[in-house]
Amino acid sequence: MTREPVPWDTPGPLSGPIGVPLVDLLDRVLATGVVVSGDLVIAIADVPLVRVSLHALLSSVSERVPAPWPDGGPL
């Protein structure tokens, strides 16, 4: 009755409700994924902390899309 060993049987840290080590999670959700010129994309580590895309600023100039940020963000 030996069951199939699964990777999370290893004595690695199991933290949080989902059982995924936070550090591994941050490696992925912060630094990777398809970046599409978002109106706001944040990133840490060696990538700029906060970037408000030019597209957003250009489109927010028109009254069609009023800017939610009073000073137009950090740019």
Added chain:
Amino acid sequence: MTQRASGPADRATYVFAVARTLDPAVVADLDGMTAGEPVRLLPLGSLVGVVQSVPAHDFTDDAWQQRLSDPQDLERCARSHNEVVSASAAHGPAVPLPLATLYLSDARARQALEAEADRFHAVLKRIAHHAEWGVKVYSPPASPPAGAHRPAAAADRGRPAPGAGLAYLERKRGLQLRREQHHEQGLRIAEEVDAALAKLATAARRLRPHSHRPSDTQGSQVLNATYLVAEQRSHEFAELTRALRGRTGASIEISGPWVPYSFVSEV
């Protein structure tokens, strides 16, 4: 600050992932980034985005800066994001977007994402029936110098034997040499593990190794890599990791299966 009573500016559109098709029920029950707003699908021509309306004032860059410096809040966000992404990818490939991809409105999101449709399709093709597996290798703790370290006899205290200075220097040099060898051995193991796993994987990427904390008992991290592995080979992959663990004596940690976060930006 000019407050608008209620308008599009009060809401921003947070995008989690993009897929070809998706059953809305799969994500409908999830909390997403903010409770009270449903996680829903946004049709994007031939694709569909997994999005949520969020209060814009909670997701300004200032709010994010604050969030990033609060480990608990950051963890909550990261896990919520990953939860929705994982659910979206459970029944077919889905392209994850990084944490905090926000648009001012659904229309803006559609406009930006539809413009990238070709790229999304290429990525979806690449990651179909694949999962990402993270592998971290820690070099085994340095073995205590066997025999090399001659304990100085207590009787020698205060009356250095002839050549004691030279012996001391040699001991120091030996220590340094061993440390270097140990480091090199760690790197060799990392290369060996990476080469073996990369052969099995469809693609491989090195992530930045996590810095060593004094509290770690595992030794220093010599490899933090991640592999795109075909579903039917994931067993083989786990098997190979076990074999490598035995062969190299290093501690090898494996995490996954992940939605292929690390393999969607190169296409």
